[in-house]
Amino acid sequence: MIPRLELHNITKSYPGIVANEDISLSIQRGEVHAVLGENGAGKSTLMKIIYGAAQADSGEIYCDGKRIEAHNPAISRSLGIEMVYQHFALFESVSVVENIALAIKGVFDLDRLAAEIKTLSARYGMPIDPHRRVHDLSVGERQRVEIVRCLLQSPKLLILDEPTSVLTPQAVVKLFETLRQLASEGCSIVYISHKLDEVQELCDTATVLRNGRVTGVARPKETTSLELARMMVGSQLPEMHVSPSVPSEKPVLEVRGLSAPARDEYGTELTNISFDVHGGEIVGLAGVSGNGQAELIALLSGERTHSRSETILIGGRPSGHLGAGERRKLGMAFVPEERLGRGAVPPHCLWENALLTAHRTGLVRKGLVERGQARDFARRIIDRFKVKANGPQSSAQSLSGGNLQKFIVGRELTLEPKLLLVSQPTWGVDVGAAAFIRQTLVDLSRAGAAVLVVSEELDELFEICDRLLVISNGRVSPPLIRKQTNREEIGLLMTRVGHGEARRSEVALEN
Amino acid sequence: MDLFIAIFTGTIIAATPLIFASLGELVVEKSGVLNLGLEGMMLMGAAFAFWAVISGLPMPVAIAAGALAGAATSLLFGVLALTFLTNQYAAGLALAIFGSGVSAFLGRGFGSTPIDALKRIHIPLLSDIPVVGPLFFRFDPMVYLAIAIFGLITWFLYRTKGGLILRTIGESPETSHAIGYPVTRIRYMAVLFGGLMAGLAGAYLSVAYTPLWVENMTAGKGWISLALVVFATWRPLRVLIGAWLFGGMTILQLQGQALGIAVPSELLSALPYLATIIVLVIISQNRQMLALHFPASLAKPFRAAS
Ligand SMILES: Nc1ncnc2c1ncn2[C@@H]1O[C@H](COP(=O)(O)OP(=O)(O)OP(=O)(O)O)[C@@H](O)[C@H]1O
Ligand SMILES: [Mg+2]
Secondary structure (H helix, E strand, C coil): CCCHHHHHHHEEEECCCEEEEEEEEEEECCEEEEEEEECCHHHHHHHHHCCCCCCEEEEEEEEEEEEECCCCCHHHHHHEEEEEEECCCCCCCHHHHHHHHHCCCCCCCHHHHHHHCCCCEHHHHCCCCCCEEEEHCCCHHHHHHHHHHHHHHCCEEEEEEECCCCCCHHHHHHHHHHHHHHHHHCCCEEEECHHHHHHHHHHEEEEEECCCCCEECCCHHHHCHHHHHHHHHCCCCCCCCCCCCCCCEEEEEEEEEECCCCCCCCCCEEEEEEEECCCCCEEEECCCCCCCHHHHHHHHCCCHHHHHHHHEEECEEEECCCCCCHHCCCHHHHHHECCEEECCCCCCCCCHHHHHHHHHCEEEEEEEEECCHHHHHEEEEEEEHHCCCCCEEEEEECHHHHHHHHHHHHHHHHHCCCCCEEEEECCCCHHHHHHHHHHHHHHHHHCCCCCEEEECCCCHHHCCCEEEEEEEEEEEECCCEEHCCCCHHHHHHHHHHCCCCCCCCCHCCCC | HHHHHHHHHHHEEEEEEEHHHHHHHHHHHCCCCCCCHHHHHHHHHHHHHHHHHHHHCHHHEEEEEEHHHHHHHHHHHHHHHCCCCCCCCHHHHHHHHHHHHHHHHHHEEEECCCCCCCCCCCCCHHHCCCCCHHHHHHHHHHHHHHHHHHHHHHHHHCCCCCHHHHHHHHCHHHHHCCCCCHHHHHHHHHHHHHHHHHHHHHHHHHHHCCCCCCCCCCCCCCHHHHHHHHHHHCCCHHHHHHHHHHHHHHHHHHHHHHHCCCCHHHHHHHHHHHHHHHHHHCCCCHHHHHHHHHCCCCCCCCCCCC
16 A cells, blocks of 8 residues: 655754754554654654655655655645644634634635534534634643644644643543544544653554654554653653652742633633642642633733732732732742743744843843853753753754753743742653653752642643642632542542533533 | 815825825735835836826826836835845835936936826716715726725735735744745735835826826825824724825815915924824824734745745
């Protein structure tokens, strides 16, 4: 049988780095093929080459036995190749339905398409509101849009670059059902993920990359995840040490009866939220994205201020009215969920990006930037967090997704904050680095800092948190002690809609 | 009443070249390209249309010649800014200087005699209604064309897929490329359309409005059109209103000078610019709306990733 896709000796280098070297692989019809590898191994680069969004320096691509020359995304689309980008390819200024309309052929009828998106997305277990503007969506919601956009077009070859990095477990289950269905109809799927259990569940074959080269092929269903991890990282995984927490007497962060109107007609209203985070502990905020996390985080980080200052207390000081900079002065640090745009300025280089939040640590003297020190600071992050980059001079956008994440998390951790807010701390980070980041978060808290983690990954929250909060429809549950609760209880709280009517589409998940 | 009719019709006519030029520029900027060379393209359009008339060509052909001259001039900008990725500010300014120089050179042989201006229409019955007739139905065809083009552009931008593609390229050409749109080709088309419209604006000045050839006869109308687009926060309806406002102030200022109001005429001449800008600044206060309509990639060169 002629394979759906064949790659022959693909090589691609960027200045100072060989991202792909002599890669060959072939994918049959209906095959689900995993591409594994640590951060910066060259997975996304290879996917962009297959899709035509990047050009290989040498090598050949065959689709259904025909060689593709002078490749570009338009050609891919006409061949029935679709791709979910790791960093999404969505326009922020227009609505979900307009974004999807841009990607599909046929008559331009937004109303009909919106209705279609509504029903299909609910059926795929990834409900999205077609009329919302992408700008107002969380990364989790954006990921759903990206996936639904591809699924709507019945592709022949579907490339998924970390499609589940910020998806809830329930949505992942539904997505896998859909993908299996597609595969059984002959669609080939290339699947990238750092979550090895997913790969084992879904994929027939796997190609492992390291430093841009193929280092092994495997049948994930017949291989243990430990072996897969070893093939990827090439060494043993570090083990987590979570020592018991000793919470400080007084909370570092206090939220008292925080209510806030929705930012726009589609946002979530926050209703009477109260909780504490003490020094020495990690508190996790679980919930399906779009339930008010974005609003809450904006208010906590100071991106949005509150008219009543005593709703938020940092170190006992009323801070609701303070801006982000002033809160950072009180010892707060923040890792936003969007790493490109909010967490980093993509075209700027790493030391400049480090300066953005670390300027208070003596990197700026008399209004002038101490370049040497800023570079050293960036280099320390790069070394400590093993960020794969050409050095402090490389631009943020040239880093692979996971490496940029490591850099941003590393930057905030290096500030040694008293209070750390983190959204999706290990988004797109490989198993080894994720374990390291989690360990560092635990160490930071055990050294006395208060840490609030927002994540959709329950496993992660259960691994590192001392107490868990669940956010649903703009309300936050009372805290649950991690050791006294379980995934089922949390899962139930997550999908339970607040006391209002069932407006949010997440209820659709349950049935 | 007659004074009112005179001011009203004067306003509409004075606004017409601005409507052409700034709506054209609006389309260009929506695609993320900034062409500062409006003044140059308008002058080329004016010169070629005028030349066609004095060579004895019929009026519609002359106007088309003006439009094509504008488009051809814009092509120069396109090659510099889109193919060779020159800085767009520099390329646009160069185009403005180039257009005014070349048009002045061409215009040396034009003499200084006025030509027969573009005829106003006369619709039986409608044009003869008292008051309403002179107010609405006695303009030259280009005035109606400008309004029709306004409707067309609004419809295109906000109701068609083509418009959506154009707007989203203006937000992020990288994303457009990533989902398979030929960014550079589409931007070329936008730039050419902008040139065409600037050419029409110039043609209107030399064969209908003045109708005379004078060196640098656009007298800054290209620059004010650019400002209109910005202050109208990239929205067609506001561009239209801004153009009318400017036209109205121009006419009022002329009337004021005629009546001998005791303000230096230089200051009075500055009034339209000042008033238009103040009003538009006031209506563009809403930051969120601004962010929504502003083409985020404006003036940033784009090359498809390799
Ligand atoms: N545009 C670019 N310019 C320079 N270097 C780049 C560029 N894109 C990628 N690279 C480099 O190529 C290497 C491979 O990157 P790639 O994004 O393919 O990694 P990845 O396997 O997808 O990693 P992750 O799991 O973190 O997403 C990285 O070292 C990265 O820094
Ligand atoms: Mg990647």
